[in-house]
């Protein structure tokens with residue numbers, strides 16, 4: 001439901017290309033992430049973005065983290081051929097990693113699930129390297145009013161802030177160079193809509209025109 005058009009924002013992933021670093025080690029779990037971890041996919045789900053980042057990288061490591069062990073299991077299952085990606089169970093509010101670890105953090109369609117978004121941002125600042133960059137992509141936010149219809153349908157509580165509120169939150173939690181961009185979904189739309197989320201094809205088009213919110217910030 002919340003998958004936005006990958007094509008619309010995949011070019012942004014280019015900024016996650018890890019710098020050439022050491023070898024990764026898929027078996028070196030034990031609760032803590034190893035020093036080699038450079039990119040974090042927070043709330044990775046089944047890991048499609050982690051895999052994509054890992055495939056684009058010539059060296060280094062991508063770590064996918066999710067609070068659902070089922071998601072971590074599925075991500076691991078579908079990533080067995082990729083040696084520079086690893087999945088870890090954990091919560092955004094208590095990230096199992098040492099300080100100053102990640103140069104880049106990506107979080108797709110996950111941030112609104114965090115009960116304490118401020119605590120998640122404090123944790124992100126702790127685990128991010130100095131001048132590390134944070135990218136949060138969400139389709140569910142106040143300025144895309146269509147997305148608010150889903151709030152009551154979801155089985156778990158979600159936080160829906162506006163672009164301005166997210167920017168203020170990031171700044172309050174010590175992030176610098178905070179910016180927000182809209183990522184419209186330019187994929188083709190049907191002429192007739194028969195699903196349950198929109199009244200008609202016009203609404204679906206308008207939802208896609210408003211697009212996802214991409215928040216970018218620096219530690």
Ligand SMILES: C[S@@+](CC[C@H](N)C(=O)[O-])C[C@H]1O[C@@H](n2cnc3c(N)ncnc32)[C@H](O)[C@@H]1O
Pocket residue numbers: 002042043044045046047048049065066067068071090091092093107108109110113114115
């Ligand atoms: C809609 S899915 C998106 C998954 C993936 N990023 C994607 O784009 O397909 C949201 C994910 O966030 C995870 N999640 C929710 N709350 C979380 C938390 N507090 N810490 C870490 N992950 C969380 C869920 O388990 C779920 O896998």
